[in-house]
Structures are given as C-alpha cells and as structure tokens.
Amino acid sequence: MLRIRQLRVLHIFLCNAVLALSLGEASPVPAAEVQEPWTGEPDVLALEDVTKGQQGYGLSVFSGASVERFEVEVLGVWQNLQPSTSYVLARLSGQGLETSGVIAGMSGSPVYIDGKLLGAVSFGWPFSNEAIAGITPAGAMRDMLDRPRDRMATAATGVAGDPWSVERLLRREVDETDLRRSLAALRPARIGEASAAVEWASVGFGPAARGLLEEAVGSVASAGTLGKAEAERSATLEPGSAVAAVLVDGDFRLAATGTVSDRSSDTILAFGHPFLGLGTVEIPMASAEILTVVSSQWNSFKVANLGPIVGAVDFDYLTGIRGSIGKVAPTIPMTVRLDGETERPVRLSLAKIPTLTPALAAISVLGSINAATESAGAQSIDLKLRFDLGSDGALAIDQSFDGPGSALAAAIHLFSMTSYLLRNSLAEVDIREIEVDIVSHPQPRTLTLVGAHPSRTVVRPGETLRLNVDLAGYRDGKQKRPIKLQVPSNLAAGRYMLLVGDGQSADAVRLTIEQLEPKTFRQALDFLNTLHSTRELRVLGIVQGPGLSVAGEVLPDLPGSVRSLWSASGSGGAKPLAMTVAEDAGIWLEAPVEGLLRVDLEVERGEPVGAEAETEPAPPTSSESSNNTAGSGGDG
Secondary structure, three states, X not given: OOOHHHHHHHHHHHHHHHHHHHHOOOOOOOHHHXXXXXXXXXXXXXXXXXXXXXXXXXXXXXXXXXXXXXXXXXXXXXXXXXXXXXXXXXXXXXXXXXXXXXXXXXXXXXXXXXXXXXXXXXXXXXXXXXXEEEEEEHHHHHHHHHXXXXXXXXXXXXXXXXXXXXXXXXXOOOOHHHXXXXXXXXXXXXXXXXXXXXXXXXXXXXXXXXXXXXXXXXXXXXXXXXXXXXXXXXXXXXXXXXXXXXXXXXXXXXXXXXXXXXXXXXXXXXXXXXXXXXXXXXXXXXXXXXXXXXXXXXXXXXXXXXXXXXXXXXXXXXXXEEEEXXXXXXXXXXXXXXXXXXXXXXXXXXXXXXXXXXXXXXXXXXXXXXXXXXXXXXXXXXXXXXXXXXXXXXXXXXXXXXXOOHHHHHHHHHHXXXXXXHHOOOOOOOOOEEEEEEEEEOOOOOEEEEEEEEOOOEEOOOOEEEEEEXXXXXXXXXXXXXXXXXXXXXXXXXXXXXXXXXXXXXXXXHHHHHOOOOOOHXXXXXHHOOOOOOOEEEEEEEEXXXXXXXXXXXXXXXXXXXXXXXXXXXXXXXXXXXXXXXEEEEEEOOOOEEOEEEEEEEEOOOOOXXXXXXXXXXXXXHHHHHHOOHXXXXXX
16 A cells, blocks of 8 residues: 555656646656645654664755655664764765765754654765765654743853853953854764765855855755745755744854755754754744755855745754744844945844854844955944843943944944853843944044043042143044043042043943942943943043942942941942042043053142132142153053
C-alpha cells in the first residue's frame, strides 16, 4: 500500500509531465500551481533501523518555490558525536549536488527512506569533493513538538556584576570589540569540523555593516524581497520549502534561511541544528523563494528572495528550530532619519532578543549611514536617540562623533545604550520604539579646549563670574567662548575648583566624584536623561566638603553631625564623599569639543560686591597663573 508521501510525489510527477507535454516544454511548473496542500505526517525511521547502503531521497528547493527531489545514500551512523546525540552520514546526489556539495540553505531538508522520515540535512564540510552531509534524526527533532511554549526570559542576562553599567557607558569602555562579540552569537553551529548548512541573507545593508556581519558569520548572501504575487506563491510552508528566521525586517532585512523538515498542523520543524541556541525565543518567520544555486569550492549557497512574515519561531534547540504558522513575534520598531529627511526615513523592526537586539540596532544604523553617504563615510555625525520605554517613560540622548570612524562610533553608541537598557541588573525594560536622527557633515569639526581664564580668581558667594574659554578649531585659528557663572551663595571660604570640558568628559567626572551607583532603574534613567553631548561646553564647580552618596542619591555638604548619624546607623549603602558638585552649567556649541581643564579659585566671605563689569579679563598676574591650571594648559 502506497503511503501518503509516495502518492503525493507521484501526483506531482504526473501533473508536471502532462502539463509539460501539453505546452511542448520540459520546464517544471511552479509548485503553487500543481502541488497539493500538505496533508500528513510520515512515520519516523528509528536510528537503530538505519544501516549503511540504504537508499532514499530528500526534498528541498533549488529554484523558485518548487520542492524538488534529490537522492540519498546512507554511509552510516555517527554515534554520540555530542552527548546523547548521534547523526546519520549520507552521500547526496542529483540537482547538481555532485559538483556543488552540500548547499548553504539546505539545512532542514527532509530525508525519507522507505516512506519514513529519517531526519533533516543539517551540516556539511567546506571544500568537500562530494556532497557528504550530516542528518539530524527525525525522532530527536520531533521531541521539540512537546516542548512547552514558555515566554522568553527577556532579562536572563541582568545579574549582579553585569558589565552593562552606567559607569561603563560614561567611561567609554564599550567599543567595537563588544559589538563584534555580540554579533559572534550569529555564527552558525559547528559539528566537529563540519559547518551547519544554514545561509545568512541580507537586504539593503551597506559595505561596513556587511563587513561586520561577514566577519561574525563567515559569509552573507545578498537577497531580494518578493513582490506581492511571488510572495503569495511562496507563502505555503511544507516539508522541503524554504523558510527564514528574520532578525531585521523592513527597509533592510537580515535572516537565516534554511528548509522545513517536518510539519504537524500549524507547527513546523526546520534547520536540523540550533539557530542561536537560545531555547525559548520569539523570532519572526518568513517564507522564501530560491532564485538559483551558486556553486563554490568553499561553500555553495542558494540565492534567495525573502518572502512575507508568516509566523514565528518559538523554540531554538540543539536539533533544530520550531515555528508556528500564524503566530506573531513581538518586535521593536526603529526609525532612522538621515539629514533631516522626514519623507522617506528608514523603517525597520528588530527581533526582541536582549543579547542580540543592541547589535541588530547598531548594524542597521551603520547600514543606514552607508546608504546615505559615500563609501569613506561622513567625517562628522550628530546623533539623536530616543527610546520609548512604555511605563518607564522615555530616554533621549544627544551625542556627536568626529573623524573617519564617526559612523561606526555612532552605531556603537546606540549599541551601548540599548545594551544597558535591555541587560541592566536593576529591572526588565520594555523598549517600545527606537528613533534615530542622524545629521552628517563632510569634514571634521571638533574644537580643542586649550585654555580657560576667569575674570577674577578671588570670588565671593553669590556674585557673577565670567569665564573666557579658548578653543582651537579644525583648520582654523583660536576662538573664544564666554560663559557666565553664578558663584553658589552657600559656599564656605576656601578653595573652589572649576572643571571645564566637553559634556561627555564632564559627565564622567561627575559620576566619579558623586560615586553614583543607581539602586533603581528610575534613578538610572533619571541620570541617563541628564547626560550631555560633546557639543556642550560644561563647567563643573567642585568643592571639598562632607557629603554622602546614599541609595543612589547624592547628599552634598552635610553637617558633621548628620554624617555621624548615617555612619552610626551602619548603613552599608552610605558612602562618604570628599568632594561634591556645587554647580553645573554650560553652553551649546556649533561643533563638538574635546578636552578637560581645571581652574582654581579662592572664595572669600565678606560684604557682597557689586556686579562685575562686562569686560575682557586682564592678563593673569603671576600669582593667578600659578593657581590657574587651565591658563597653563594643564588637564587636571
């Protein structure tokens, strides 16, 4: 008695033959026009029943959306290659596999012997002279059908000692190495010396973003996006169909493409190997159309057009992935506007994976900048970020970057901020939307801070002080910027220090002085919303005196009796502060500034003085020069 699978293959063959004769052609008819809907599940061929020399066939797509047959000869069982996991080794033939070898994108292709499902093609060897493939047993894959569909643990990395701290952000310790390490999670699984037969495909990313991706995963094939008519034809997923797990969707797309191995009602199994190895996940799932196969001595691959989202991958395991047709995976929408363009911004949606979403956002912004500028990249970039955090409110960040690496620096800044939000140890954060505004400039603009001169070095509480700041511009002479400061009225007599610098350096100094360690996410968010851009010239007024940092809050200039009470209470969260910030003022500049200088003042208490005359300060006396580190070019 013929099984359902055999009848279905015979039906397809006869339909193709009749239509080809009637049209006078031998070309296959698209699958959507002749294939029956998927109708059943074949029995599984147990691993103990597999013997060397058995003959069978597999199903995959080599062109269009048609599922086509290739031949399989069993070479034996590779026992316990991984704990409790064995694989079947087989030689593949037909469809040009004799010369192409195992093709990237074939992972998940189902293999049948005597009408039973043996398993799914999952890996092959680069540079192999034959199409020798590893096959993941079907029984191990079908175990995924019984796995619970739990909610993904979105805050799994938020643990004590997590490196994603506010301090790390401000000290600029997040760099390209962190981004590359995050992208390395995309690297295909390896089984011994073999590589998983999955194919990474991208749409729209520029050379810089593609370079980072290729470094992470080995190779990324360019893909297209199906039109409406073609998309409808490819939307049916059945064993042998092309399928994609989509990490970035929209104007750019990034997906791993493979093949459907098995289907039970609206649940599919695919790939035959782990995708990201994350267990329970929520990742959009799409159909795909294969244009052709490109044969390569290193690793042959399928050229694909990505289809519409048709469901969601909800489980990612050692033996493959499980997806649900019709299920909707949550994503984070991201809008990128370039140089004030509001009519045609780049619109994307990012898969919601805490360990990976920040890197996806970063390469998407880098790709957007690539698309809008010449290959050398912009020499200077102004970046505005806005995160919609739902019930936690919003976070707005402005920053500027200069030099040949400004595009990558802007992408890393987005990566670091998104990483902190999703991976902090204080709370699980729900990012509802990310908005990015980028203004590029054709040449470097950074101003260098070279000096700062006060109108007087002896001041009284409450009076106005004028500070003249010297800046050196790119291919330009020295410039002056005046800043008016109000000396705090509650200052005691003694030394008063001003730190003058770019906004980012001033923020790092403030964090160091106040020893701020947020105890709640609200405290962290409030602090992040006060961060300053390098386009701001900031002045911090620093006083030496008793203060405390308590439970994420700073209590400056406390009487000794109050400090004693805190110490006597045995509060481990109270830290004495030797210095506190008495003043924080600044001005916006037309370009970024860099540098940090110190100005020393002396506070005298006495009768108030009248407002100072608005005149340029006289040259400092010899005593003033010795007290003014900024005037002598010191960096404090």
